Amino acid sequence: MLARLEDYREVAPPGTVDLLYRLSEKVKGRSLLNINSTRFGGGVAEILTRLVPLLNELGVKATWEVIQGSDEFFAVTKSFHNALQGREQEISERMYQAYVEVNRENAKHLLFEADMILVHDPQPAALIEYGPRVGKWVWRCHLDISQPMRRVWRFLRNYVVKYDAAIFSLPTFAQKLPIPQFVMYPSIDPLSDKNRELGRREVNKILDRLGIPRDKPTLLQVSRFDQFKDPVGVIKAYRIVKKHNDCRLILAGGLADDDPEGKAVLDEVKESAGQDPDIHVLELPPNSNIEINALQRAATIVIQKSTKEGFGLTVSEAMWKGKPVIGGDAGGITVQILYYLTGYTVSSVEGAAFRIRYLLNNPQVARKMGADAKEHVRRNFLITRHLTDYLTLMSVLAER
Ligand code: UDP
Numbered sequence: 001m002l003a004r005l006e007d008y009r010e011v012a013p014p015g016t017v018d019l020l021y022r023l024s025e026k027v028k029g030r031s032l033l034n035i036n037s038t039r040f041g042g043g044v045a046e047i048l049t050r051l052v053p054l055l056n057e058l059g060v061k062a063t064w065e066v067i068q069g070s071d072e073f074f075a076v077t078k079s080f081h082n083a084l085q086g087r088e089q090e091i092s093e094r095m096y097q098a099y100v101e102v103n104r105e106n107a108k109h110l111l112f113e114a115d116m117i118l119v120h121d122p123q124p125a126a127l128i129e130y131g132p133r134v135g136k137w138v139w140r141c142h143l144d145i146s147q148p149m150r151r152v153w154r155f156l157r158n159y160v161v162k163y164d165a166a167i168f169s170l171p172t173f174a175q176k177l178p179i180p181q182f183v184m185y186p187s188i189d190p191l192s193d194k195n196r197e198l199g200r201r202e203v204n205k206i207l208d209r210l211g212i213p214r215d216k217p218t219l220l221q222v223s224r225f226d227q228f229k230d231p232v233g234v235i236k237a238y239r240i241v242k243k244h245n246d247c248r249l250i251l252a253g254g255l256a257d258d259d260p261e262g263k264a265v266l267d268e269v270k271e272s273a274g275q276d277p278d279i280h281v282l283e284l285p286p287n288s289n290i291e292i293n294a295l296q297r298a299a300t301i302v303i304q305k306s307t308k309e310g311f312g313l314t315v316s317e318a319m320w321k322g323k324p325v326i327g328g329d330a331g332g333i334t335v336q337i338l339y340y341l342t343g344y345t346v347s348s349v350e351g352a353a354f355r356i357r358y359l360l361n362n363p364q365v366a367r368k369m370g371a372d373a374k375e376h377v378r379r380n381f382l383i384t385r386h387l388t389d390y391l392t393l394m395s396v397l398a399e400r
Contacts, residue, residue, distance in 0.1 A: 002050075002053065003189075003191035003192075004057065005017060005020070005054055005057045005058065007191055008190075008191065008382075008383075008384050011190040011191065011378070011382070012190075012378065012382055012384040013378055013379055016384045016385075016388070017384070019388065020058060020384065020387055020388060020391065021058070023388060023391040023392065023395070024058035024059050024060065024391055026391070026394075026395040026398075027059075027060055027391055027394040027395050027398065028058075028059035028060070029059060029061070030060060030061065030115040030116070030394060030398065031060070031061040031062075031063070031113070031114040031115050031116070031135075032055060032060050032061065032062045032063070032114060032115065032116045032117075032118060032390070032394060033062075033063050033064075033065065033112065033113075033114035033116070033117045033118065033135075034048055034051075034052065034062065034063065034064040034065070034118045034120065035064075035065050035066070035067065035110070035117065035118070035119050035120065035124045035127065036048065036064075036066060036067075036119075036120035036121060036123070036124065037066060037067050037069065037074075037077070037120075037121070037123035037124060038066060039066050041286070043142065043186060043311075043313060044120050044121065044142055046189075047186065047187065047189075047383070047386070048064050048120075050189045050192070050383055051383065051386065051387065051390070052064050054383070054387055055387065055390065055391075058387070058391070060391070060394070061114075063114070065110055067102070067103070067106040067110075067123065067124045067127070068102075068106060069102045069106075069123070070098075070102070072098050073098055073099065073102040073123075074123075076091075076095045076096075076098050076099050077099065077122060077123045079091055079095065080099070080122050080123075080152055080156070081121075081122065081143065083148060083149035083151075083152040083153075084122060084143055084145045084148045084149070084152060084153060084156070085143055085144055085145070085148070086144075086147040086148060086149070087149075088149060089149060089152070091151070091152060096155060099126065100126055103124065103125075103126035103127050103129070103130065104126075104129075104130055106124070106127065107127050107129075107130030107131055108130075110127070110131070112127075112131040112132055112134070112135070113134070113135075114135045115135045115136065115394070115398065116135055116136045116137075116138060116393075116394055116397060116398075117131065117135050117136070117137045117138070118138050118140055119137065119138070119139050119140065119163075120140045120142065121140070121141060121142055121143065122141075122143070122156055125139060125156060125159045125160060126159045128159055128162045128163060129159060129162070136164040136165070136397045136398075136400075137162070137163045137164050138163060138164060138165045138166070138167060138393070138397070139160055139163045139165075139166045139167070140166075140167045140184075141166060141167065141168050141169075141173070141174075142169055142186070142310065142311075143173070143310065144169075144170070144172075144173040144310060144331060145168075145173060145174070145175055146172055146173055146174065146175065148175070153175065157175070157177075160177060160179075161177060161178055161179060163179055164179065164180075164397065164400075165179055165180045165181065165182060165393075165397065166179055166180075166181050166182070167181070167182045167183070167184045167393075168181065168182075168183055168184075169183070169184065169185060169186055169310070169311050169332060170183065170185075170311070170331065170332055170335065171183050173331075182393060184386070184389045184390075184393075185311070185332070185335065185380065185381060185385075185386075186311045186313055186332070186381070186386070187316075187381050187382055187383045187385060187386040188313055188316050188317055188320060188377070188381055188382065188383065189382075189383045190320060190382055190383070192289065193289035193290050193293065194289040194290075194292055194293050194317060195293060195317060195320055195321075196293070198290070198293055198294055198297055202294065203294045203297050203298050206290065206291055206294035206295075207294060207295075207298055210280075210282060210291065210295070211280070212248070212250060212280055212295075212298070213248075214298065216246050216247055216248055216278075217245070217246075217247040217248070217300040217301075217360055218247065218248045218249075218250060218298060218299050218300050218301075219234075219238060219241075219247055219248065219249045219250070219299065219300065219301050219302075219303055219356060220249075220250045220252065220295055220296065220298075220299035220301075220302050220303065220318075221234050221250075221251050221252070221253075221302070221303045221304060221305065222252045222253060222292055222295065222296065222302075222314050222317075222318075223251075223252075223253045223304065223306075223314060224253050224254060224255070224262060225253050225254075225255060225262045225263075225265040225266040225269060226261070226262065226265060227261070227265055228306055228307055228308040228309070229253075229304075229305070229306050230305045230306060230307050230328065231251050231253075231265065231269045231305075232268060232269060232272045233305050233307075233349050233352070234249070234251060234303055234305050234352070235249065235251070235269070235272045235273060235279065236272075236349045236353075237303075237305070237349045237350075237352035237353040237356060238279070238353075238356075240349070240350065240353035241353050241356045241357050241360070242278070244357060245356075245357055245360045245361070247278070247300070247360065248278045248279075248280065249278065249279045249280070250280045250282060250295060250299070251269060251273075251279070251280070251281050251282070252280075252282040252284055252291075252292065252295055253282070253283070253284060254283065254284045254285065254286060254288070255283065266281070266283070269281055282295075292317070293321075296317060296318045296321045296323065297321050299318070299323055300323075300359075300360070300366070301323065301324055301325075301326060301356055301359050301360070301366065302314075302315075302318035302323045302324070302325045302326075303325070303326050303327070303352065303356070304318075304325060304326075304327040304328065304333060305326070305327065305328045305346070305352055306327065306328040306330045306331070306333060307328055307330060308330050308331065309328065309330040309331030309332060309333050310331055310332065311331060311332030312327065312330075312331055312332050312333045312336065313332075313381075315327055315332075315333055315336040315337060316336055316377045316381040318373075319336065319342060319343070319370075319373035319374060319376060319377045319381075320373075320374055320377045320378075320381075321370075321374070322367075322370040322371055322373065322374045323370050323373065324342065324343045324344075324359055324366050324369035324370050324373060325337055325342070325343040325373065326343055326344050326345075326346055326352055326355045326356060326359075327343065327344075327345055327346070328345065328346065328347070329345040329346065329347045333345060336376070336377075336381065338372075338376060341369065341372055341376075342369055342372050342373035342376050343369060343373060
C-alpha cells in the first residue's frame, strides 16, 4: 500500500509534515500539471509516482500527463539528451522537425488548464509553443546541461526562454537564461520498497537468494553498467584493498533497454572480475527494489565511483541506510557526501582504495559516518523536502 503523508512523520525531520500542511494553505485548490515522456522507468517517473498523490493529499490539484511519441521521436530525444550532456551527436534537420511535430501533435490533445505547468526535461519542452499562456510554465531540467553541444542547446533554448522559470538539480548544471532559475535537489522516498526498513532476517533471506555469503566485510556499488559509473575502477580499488583486508565486492546493476553500451561494459566488468570468488557481479532485473534495499543494508561500505554523474541518487539511498559512501568527485555526489563527515569523495582508484581501507580498519568511524549520513539525507534528500520545494515554488510564482 502506498504511504500517506501522515506516515512520513516517522521518518522526516520533526515538524516537517506540519510545515507542509501550513505551506499548503497558501496554494490549496491550485492546480499543478506535470508533463513528461514516460510513466515508468527512470528517476522522473519514479518521483512523480509519489509526489503527485502526496500533493493531492495537501490540497493541490496535481495531475500528470505523458506525451506520446514514435520510436523515431524517442531516438531523436535520446540524441538530444546525449548532446545536451556534452556528447557529440549527428542531428539532422529532419530530426529537429520530428521533435517539433510530435510536440505540436501532443499539444492538440493536452488540456493545459492549470495554474502551474511543470514540463520535465527536453522531450516535451516545445509544448510551450502551442499551449495557452494562462498558468505559469516551468521547465524542470534533470540533466547536466552545463557543457552542451551548442547547436542543440541553441535550438532548445528558443523554447526554454519562453518559460516563466526553470529548475535545475544543481547550480552547476544550469545555463545562462533570461528567466528566473531555481535549484531543486532530487529526493528519495524513504517509505518505498527500495528504502523502507527491512529486518535483518529479511535482508539475510534476500542475500541467500542472491548467493551472497555473509562472512566478511562487503563493498557494494549499485549502478547501471555504464562506463561513467567506473565499475572496472571499483574492481581495481578492491584489488588494492584485498592485499591487506579480506572483503567481498558486489557490483549490482541492470541493463537498460535503451542503452546499447551496457552489455559491452558488463562484459568488461566480468572479464576484469575473472574467477575471483569474492567478486559478485549481479545482473538485476528491472524493479529489483527490495533486492537493492537489502544489498545496501548488508553492505559495510557503499561505493559510487562515478567519473561523470547526474545526481547519483544511489548515494542517498545508501546513506539513508546508515552507510558511509565513497563516491567519485562528480555531479550531485559532491552535495550528498560531506567530505570526512558522511563519507569521502575521491578522484582515483588509489584514493578510493585508501579510503576503503581506512573505513574497514576503523569500523567505529564508519558507523559514526553512516549515522551522520542518514541524518544528512533526512534533512536534505527526502521526498518531504521535495514537496516543500514545490509548494514554495507554487506560492512564489503565484505572487509574481
Ligand atoms: N537502479 C536500479 N537497478 C539497477 C541499477 C540502479 O533500480 O540495476 C536504481 C538505483 O537504485 C537508483 C537509480 O536506479 O534509484 C539510479 O539513479 P542514479 O541517479 O544513481 O543514476 P542514473 O542511473 O540515473 O545515472
